[in-house]
Every structure is written in C-alpha cells, then in structure tokens.
Amino acid sequence: xxxxxxxxxxxxxxxLTKIPGHVLNRGxxxxxxxHIVVKDLELFVANADAMDSPARLARAVLHxxxxxxxxxxxxxxxxxxxxxxxxxxxxxxxxxxxxxR
Numbered sequence: 001x002x003x004x005x006x007x008x009x010x011x012x013x014x015x016l017t018k019i020p021g022h023v024l025n026r027g028x029x030x031x032x033x034x035h036i037v038v039k040d041l042e043l044f045v046a047n048a049d050a051m052d053s054p055a056r057l058a059r060a061v062l063h064x065x066x067x068x069x070x071x072x073x074x075x076x077x078x079x080x081x082x083x084x085x086x087x088x089x090x091x092x093x094x095x096x097x098x099x100x101r
Contacts, residue, residue: 022079024095034081035074038065
C-alpha cells in the first residue's frame with residue numbers, strides 16, 4: 001500500500017519515513033512523544049474553536065492520539081498511535097517484501 005501511496009499525490013513524510021522506518025519495523029522510535037503531539041493538537045483545536053472553524057480532521061487525529069495516550073505512556077513515541085488502531089482491527093502492520101512484477 002505504501003508503494004501505491006508514494007507513487008501518487010498521497011505521498012507525504014509519514015508514508016516516506018515514519019511508517020516504513022519506525023512503525024513497520026516495530027521500532028516506534030521516531031523521536032517525538034505522544035504527550036507533545038497531544039499538546040500541539042489541543043492548541044490547534046483551541047485556536048480553531050476561537051476562529052469558529054470546525055477542524056474536523058484535526059479533531060479526529062487528536063482523538064486517535066488521546067486514545068494512544070490513554071493506552072500507553074506520555075513518553076511513548078508518537079508512532080505508537082498505530083497500536084490502538086491495530087488492536088481494534090485485530091491486525092498488526094509489519095514490513096513485507098514488495099510484490100514481484
């Protein structure tokens with residue numbers, strides 16, 4: 001899936017570096033902590049509220065990080081945000097070999 005995303009307009013820093021380099025290898029070691037991401041997202045949402053902007057996507061992302069924080073520790077790496085999603089899906093992301101062509 002990352003190969004498909006990265007060859008199109010969906011390519012971004014998460015699909016290029018964070019997911020393959022820190023999630024798929026199960027390292028969860030990008031270098032930022034959950035509590036800092038939550039703080040920053042809460043500030044963003046507060047500013048959006050002050051401007052009467054719905055910021056729906058930011059609220060959804062904040063919800064995901066709140067869930068990760070509730071199920072982990074504040075100092076856990078920001079890439080651990082995937083763990084509650086994996087538990088809910090009863091699946092685990094892992095590195096695979098690219099399909100042969």
